[in-house]
Amino acid sequence: MLAAYITHADCARHEMGPQHPECPERLGAINDQLLVKGLLDYMLPYDAPLATEEQLGRAHSSLYVQELMAMAPTEGHVQVDPDTSMNPHTLKAALRAAGAAVQATDLVLAGEVPAAFCAVRPPGHHAERAAAMGFCFFNNVAVGIRHALDVHGLERVALIDFDVHHGNGSEDIFRGDSRVLMCSIYEKGLYPFNGENAVGPNMVNVGLPTRSGSDAFRDAVLTHWIPALDAFRPQLIYISAGFDAHREDDMGNLGLVEADYEWVTQQLLAVAKRHGQGRVISCLEGGYVLSPLGRSAAAHVKALIGAD
Numbered sequence: 001m002l003a004a005y006i007t008h009a010d011c012a013r014h015e016m017g018p019q020h021p022e023c024p025e026r027l028g029a030i031n032d033q034l035l036v037k038g039l040l041d042y043m044l045p046y047d048a049p050l051a052t053e054e055q056l057g058r059a060h061s062s063l064y065v066q067e068l069m070a071m072a073p074t075e076g077h078v079q080v081d082p083d084t085s086m087n088p089h090t091l092k093a094a095l096r097a098a099g100a101a102v103q104a105t106d107l108v109l110a111g112e113v114p115a116a117f118c119a120v121r122p123p124g125h126h127a128e129r130a131a132a133m134g135f136c137f138f139n140n141v142a143v144g145i146r147h148a149l150d151v152h153g154l155e156r157v158a159l160i161d162f163d164v165h166h167g168n169g170s171e172d173i174f175r176g177d178s179r180v181l182m183c184s185i186y187e188k189g190l191y192p193f194n195g196e197n198a199v200g201p202n203m204v205n206v207g208l209p210t211r212s213g214s215d216a217f218r219d220a221v222l223t224h225w226i227p228a229l230d231a232f233r234p235q236l237i238y239i240s241a242g243f244d245a246h247r248e249d250d251m252g253n254l255g256l257v258e259a260d261y262e263w264v265t266q267q268l269l270a271v272a273k274r275h276g277q278g279r280v281i282s283c284l285e286g287g288y289v290l291s292p293l294g295r296s297a298a299a300h301v302k303a304l305i306g307a308d
């Protein structure tokens with residue numbers, strides 16, 4: 001009944017301009033809802049450490065890591081792609097966000113907590129092995145997964161991605177890595193406009209049409225994810241937890257509600273209990289309208305800590 005809550009004040013210092021949807025207030029909106037719903041009483045708080053270059057290098061090319069570090073400005077903004085820019089605090093925030101996934105891995109595999117929620121930004125699932133894009137710099141969840149595999153010696157890890165956008169970065173990093181099963185559900189026709197063709201046998205991609213709604217989402221989970229997960233028997237499950245498929249979030253149009261996030265998390269926790277000692281690590285990805293973001297994250301965390 002406990003989970004780690006890993007975040008850091010540095011994660012709120014990265015910002016990409018006054019109108020940008022991936023804004024610092026996202027973390028406050030989540031924290032407020034966890035507090036209001038009494039969920040923080042069941043969580044152990046941790047300050048995210050900075051990821052090291054060695055840890056980043058397990059998911060990214062070292063040249064890319066060094067180039068990004070060299071681009072970090074001391075004032076103003078540096079544009080990395082049309083939607084993504086760095087301010088003087090971005091590099092540290094990105095290192096904390098990836099460091100959170102590493103710390104979560106260490107805590108969960110040491111048996112300190114069965115689950116962890118990393119309330120971090122910048123998000124990570126669009127960041128490829130050698131490219132920042134789509135608000136993402138380092139692929140936080142991928143850095144955590146490679147830490148579990150390469151440092152802790154796990155042999156089978158699952159990555160679940162329910163963000164409304166396809167996790168192209170995670171797919172790029174884990175294509176051909178048979179130690180990782182990636183299962184994703186995303187809305188077809190949205191950024192980054194790929195995912196339709198699975199890049200390998202370790203990828204279970206389900207693209208849903210616009211306005212599919214709760215029933216189609218749950219059906220996809222039960223039909224495509226759960227059998228693949230049970231066959232794979234993951235020792236640890238990571239979640240790229242984006243909440244932008246919520247019907248009040250204008251980034252997408254899948255039409256999910258809070259109850260769907262609670263339900264899918266319960267399904268994944270049940271898989272984790274069958275195969276992986278109940279171990280689940282969740283990292284925040286998208287979710288841009290503050291109220292549904294906070295409520296959805298709270299519903300997700302409620303299930304993560306096993307509360308009724």
Ligand SMILES: [Zn+2]
Pocket residue numbers: 163164165242244285286287
């Ligand atoms: Zn998204």
